[in-house]
Amino acid sequence: MAIAGSGALLLTGCSAEVQRGWLPNVERDTTNHTGMIQDLWVNTWITVLLVGILTWGLMLWCIIAYRRRKTDTGYPRQLSYNLPIEIFYTAVPLVMVLTFFTFSDSTEKAINTPVDSELVVDIRAKQWAWDYNYTYQDQEKYDATVQAHLTGEEGRKAELPTLVLPVGKTVTLELNSRDVVHSFWVPAFLQKLDMIPGRTNYMYLTPEVEGQFDGKCAELCGEYHSEMLFNVKVVSEGEFLNHLATLKDGHVGEEYDRKPGEVNQLSAHTTEGK
Ligand SMILES: [Cu+2]
Known part of the structure; x- marks a missing residue:
């Protein structure tokens, strides 16, 4: 609490970008998860920097205070086995690592807890585009997209496959792959998950800010991997309908x-026939 408190104090008055720890979410609550991910990220940095400053300080102090003097001759006094110190430097890092683990684990559990969602999107990645199957209220709709070739020209980005999500609604994304391993990544949502042929991975989130965000495949999946891009549009429920x-x-x-x-x-059958 002391560390988080001093960290918050330190960050007060800094720009919004610094307060986010340079993360790509546009606001603290771009989705219902980005706030807690941002807190974990920023507080972890503050903690490890304090540990770093303490460690660097102790190292520097030892190097300067116990340096070899002009009057010293021969080897320094040879020491081994200091049990209290050895127990200390084993126990302290262990406690620290376990503490970091607990914070990461509780955040991850909160993010990955299944939610009964108002909107379910079965997303099927394919070389090199995305199929979106929306299930909302009693409607089942699909959008089978094709890969957009980006030439760097203005306006070409609008041609990218677009995933549309209603603001403030609970969403389950069912992440599937039609061929090879892909990865679903919306940097502004601070979440990324692999899409593996033959299994479904789930992402649960509630978009809380309207806007357009970049999405991309984050797993090298073949020749046109770099063009496996998409847009995410978070809009009002009316526009979504x-x-x-x-x-x-x-x-x-x-x-x-x-x-x-x-x-x-x-091929097994062919081999058998031989
Ligand atoms: Cu891919």
């Missing part, structure tokens, strides 16, 4: 996944 109305009915699920299992069965 308007967007849903422009999409096709239905769900493009795992039936469009690449199926390595079938290929393997075929």
Whole structure:
């Protein structure tokens, strides 16, 4: 508490960017999770910097106070086995590491606790775009996107696949892959999760600020990995419903996944026949 308190004092009056510890979330509460991630990040930095200053100070003091003098001759006094000090320098870092672990673990648990969500989006990553399947109230809609080729021209960013989310609604993102390992990353949300063929990873969040954010695949997934980009638009519920109305009915699920299992069965069968 003392550390957090002095840290807060230190940061008061600094710019918003510094207070965020240079994290990419646009506001403290870009989603319902960004505040606690930001606190963990900033408080961890303050703590480890204080530990660093103490350690560097002690090192410097030893180097200067116990340096070799002009009058010294021969080897210094040789010492070994100081049990109290050895217990001290084992116990203190252990307690520190366990403390850091506890803070990280409780934040991670809070973020990953499943939430009954108003909106469920089954996101299927594919080389090199994204399929979005929205389930909202009693509607099932899908948006099967294609990769946008960015040329650096103005306005091309608008062509990127866009994930639209309603502000203030609980959202579950079901993260799936159709082919190889991808990774779903919206830097402003401070969350990133792998998308692995054959399994579903879940991300739960409530967007709390309207706006447009950058998203990208964060796992090297083939030739056009760098163009596997998308936009996230957080909009009012009305605008979200308007967007849903422009999409096709239905769900493009795992039936469009690449199926390595079938290929393997075929090759196993061929080998057997020989
Ligand atoms: Cu990818």
